[in-house]
Amino acid sequence: MHPVLYMKADDKNVCAPVTYNKLQHIPVRMIVIGGSSSRDLAKELAMILECKCILASSTRFPDGECYTRIEGESLHDDVVIVQNTYPDTSIIEMLLIQDAAKRMGAKKITLVIPYFGYARQDRIFKPGEPESAKVMARHLSLACDRVITIDIHKETVLKNFKCPATDLKASGAIAEYFADKGIDIVLAPDAGAADRARDIGERMKLPYDHLEKIRISGTEVKIAPARMDCAGKNILIVDDIIATGGTILAATIQLKAAGAESVSVACTHGVFTGDSIQRLTGSQVDVLLSCNTLESKVSNISVAGTVAAELMKGKKKGLLRKF
Numbered sequence: 657m658h659p660v661l662y663m664k665a666d667d668k669n670v671c672a673p674v675t676y677n678k679l680q681h682i683p684v685r686m687i688v689i690g691g692s693s694s695r696d697l698a699k700e701l702a703m704i705l706e707c708k709c710i711l712a713s714s715t716r717f718p719d720g721e722c723y724t725r726i727e728g729e730s731l732h733d734d735v736v737i738v739q740n741t742y743p744d745t746s747i748i749e750m751l752l753i754q755d756a757a758k759r760m761g762a763k764k765i766t767l768v769i770p771y772f773g774y775a776r777q778d779r780i781f782k783p784g785e786p787e788s789a790k791v792m793a794r795h796l797s798l799a800c801d802r803v804i805t806i807d808i809h810k811e812t813v814l815k816n817f818k819c820p821a822t823d824l825k826a827s828g829a830i831a832e833y834f835a836d837k838g839i840d841i842v843l844a845p846d847a848g849a850a851d852r853a854r855d856i857g858e859r860m861k862l863p864y865d866h867l868e869k870i871r872i873s874g875t876e877v878k879i880a881p882a883r884m885d886c887a888g889k890n891i892l893i894v895d896d897i898i899a900t901g902g903t904i905l906a907a908t909i910q911l912k913a914a915g916a917e918s919v920s921v922a923c924t925h926g927v928f929t930g931d932s933i934q935r936l937t938g939s940q941v942d943v944l945l946s947c948n949t950l951e952s953k954v955s956n957i958s959v960a961g962t963v964a965a966e967l968m969k970g971k972k973k974g975l976l977r978k979f
């Protein structure tokens with residue numbers, strides 16, 4: 657397969673292209689519906705699959721309640737709804753879009769949840785806490801036939817969906833993006849992301865390892881010195897989520913202190929709370945990128961090809977309607 661460059665949907669004047677492998681063309685009968693949090697990804701997915709894309713309109717009433725609508729007469733086909741569950745308001749919209757799609761005659765509904773929020777709240781730490789990830793998974797999957805997530809923080813959450821659920825990995829898209837960028841070492845900022853560094857390192861045929869992280873508070877972390885010799889090396893740090901940016905900042909400071917030539921950072925989900933993009937780009941981080949599971953000014957690595965390939969596979973297995 658040959659990598660093909662496409663511009664980000666609706667962003668024709670922006671120079672950074674997104675990359676994915678072009679699928680062998682097979683006509684696909686499905687309709688992609690983009691919720692307000694995932695419009696670009698929905699458009700790009702439909703473009704690869706060469707199928708119809710409808711962007712659900714979404715507004716707020718004066719009291720803040722969500723109003724959404726899928727324009728058109730009827731759906732009467734397999735439907736793929738693309739919508740994040742972050743921020744919380746997107747969850748309500750997702751539930752409403754599912755109901756509208758069913759009423760319009762959707763045959764089978766696949767939810768593509770590029771960033772599944774709440775996956776970090778997968779356990780009860782203190783009595784009286786809810787099992788938040790489970791609550792979200794259960795409710796979101798009440799009216800659909802299949803769920804696809806991307807790099808969900810804890811895969812154990814998948815068993816809580818009330819229908820088949822698959823987690824896709826963004827490692828292929830990240831490895832492809834950085835293939836020609838002169839990277840020497842791939843590092844995860846903590847043990848939890850070690851498999852991701854291994855996957856990307858193996859794909860790029862580069863040495864990989866993980867750093868040791870100690871979380872001091874929600875915003876403060878300590879990173880121990882790397883085991884590998886990083887002096888003069890171009891490092892790629894990979895993680896699933898960047899939220900406050902605390903983890904990445906601490907890792908970068910540690911690596912630069914050890915003499916790293918450059919530090920590039922790639923995450924799947926750029927949550928980027930507060931001013932974290934500015935803090936990171938104004939720091940010792942040389943390159944900051946995320947996948948387009950969450951849209952931001954640095955979300956130039958596309959997972960659309962990965963999702964499209966899975967949907968095609970699903971069609972073969974009968975998870976989506978054959979025609």
Ligand code: R5P
Nearest residue numbers: 848897898899900901902903
């Ligand atoms: C933690 O387990 C995650 O993989 C990320 O490292 C973490 O969520 C990043 O958070 P922050 O950017 O706030 O340090």
